[in-house]
Amino acid sequence: MKIKLIYSLVCFLFLGNMLAQQTPAPKQTQDYSIEGATAHLGNGEVIENSLIMFSKGKIEFVGSAKMKIARMGTVINARGKHVYPGFIAANTSLGLAEIDAVRATRDVDEVGTMLPHIRSIIAYNTESKVVETMRPNGVLMAQVAPRGGVISGTSSVVQLDAWNWEDASIKTDDGIHMNWPNAFSRGRWWMGEDPGLKPNKDYQKSIEEFKDFFANAKSYLASNKSTKNLPYESLQGVLNGSQKMFVHVSGKKGITDAVNTCKELGIKNIVIVRGQEAEKVADLLNANNIPVILERAHRLPNGEDTDYDRPYRAAKLLADAGILVGLGMEGEMERMSTRNLPFYAGTYAAYGLDKEKAVQLITGNNAKILGIDDKVGTLEVGKDATLFISEGDALDMRTNILNEAFIQGRKISLESHQTKLWKRYSDKYKNQ
Structure with missing residues (x-):
């Protein structure tokens, strides 16, 4: 029996070494x-x-x-x-999921809608087989961000050669991520609705719920705090400016409403994520010193009347407008596709952006936006x-x-x- 146990342990250790990251x-x-x-x-x-x-x-x-x-x-x-x-990949869920088809390996979001206290860094897996595929293309750092809900939680910036999340962390809890409601929605054809775009009837209601949550948090932070409320306490950083608020939003109306609402709530340090049509509100963004983390270029234009190559020219349009632009990876197959980060920057270069400015998207610019430019x-x-x-x-x-x-x-x-x-x-x- 002892011999069988020893053989089993040897085999287990051998397989572990075969499967583990370097x-x-x-x-x-x-x-x-x-x-x-x-x-x-x-x-x-x-x-x-x-x-x-x-x-x-x-x-x-x-x-x-x-x-x-x-x-x-x-x-x-x-x-x-x-x-x-x-290279630095912004706005990724790298290391938070391994196999999309296996639920037990996915830890990108939590149950609930207002979750500023959820910390993505705790779930970051340094042993991920996906993470090790980044390095051969020069992607050596990443902002690991949660997904889901209205307020998803906090992101952290990591380097991609580490024993554990403490070793990996370059900047822990750098900001909170919020998904702005869509101003427009598509009709549900399966329910007999017109499949085209139409105003989202719940849009203003969703904004009010967001504002109420922050109003309650402010009241809590100003009180004696006899009962601990972790979600409210977690908002202290974005309210005093020590943490950034990454607002995931697209469209002229959505971006305008998001910026004005955040200013109204006293949120000082804002970053727009995704930012389709951000060049249309360049004056607003420049006046408030708000950078943009763009999506990948390889996607279809949103509107029926939008130029076919509009997604490929997005970085140049924003850079020409004087906006600080970085590049993120949110979207389908985002973890596996993060290794292609430099080639997405290359696409922006192929469509008018100066080559060195394209390099900046994933080096100096991303570092500034993520607040790590003093180190990398x-x-x-x-x-x-x-x-x-x-x-x-x-x-x-x-x-x-x-x-x-x-x-x-x-x-x-x-x-x-x-x-x-x-x-x-x-x-x-x-x-x-």
Whole structure:
């Protein structure tokens, strides 16, 4: 019996090692110098023939390789290649679900409508097989956000090579996510209604419920709090400005109403998420210093009279209007598709946005919007050495081929279950 038990444990441990994610890289102990690459700094600037040096997880030097300066530690010859800051995916549910068809692996939302106290970071799974597929494309950080309800809960920003959520966290509980009601609804054809768009008769009622919830929270926070109310207490950050309110809304009317309602409630730090038609209210957004996290470009236009390529030009329209724009991943297959983040930015570049501004969408801009630009997002002295080397243009899926990647100076693995399968079957067909 003991022998059977021992064999069972050995098999269990073996399978666990086979199925588990790679062991996270240890802290940086060896200095690195990356020499000769074209450096895309993440702020719109480019340095040809660059030199980037980092030590103990921090960038120590960024400049020209022509400078006569002693190189630090191991020198990586990156001539003909490109260096980028680690890409940041905003507004994802990465790590909150593994297999869409298996309910037990999905932890993206909770029962209820007003849930500001729900913390997505607690459910973040660092062992996710989906998470490890991000790194080979340069996606090294993500904002993990909840879904569902009217107020979904809080998001947190993580780096994607960690033992647990505490290790992963770059910024915990950075903001609360709220789903603004739709101003229009489609008729339910199965109930004999006209299938076209029509005004949502419950729109104003939903707004009033949102306002009432905040009014009650303010009264609670100003009281003696003899009875603890966790949802109300969780709103203190967005009311005093220490947390951001990420309002998921589209349409000119919806965005206008959302901004004015939040201002009325005293919510100071607002971010518009999705933001279709946001360029139509650019003056309102600029006047209130409100950024926009766009959706993926690969989608159909909303209106019947909308230009066919309007979704592809959205980033340029907003950037030209002077709005700070980032790129998020909400939508169908969002967790698996997050690895394609750089290619969605590339689509915006193909439709008029300057290439370096497209890089900014998923580096410097996303870092500013998420409040982590003091640590990451650009290649600057003093910031985390979270960066990667690509053989070519990282926004082009044909040339986004990573050679090296570092998170906080730690040289990370670029292997995933997908790369292992690719090598396995490549070998199979080579031998035929």
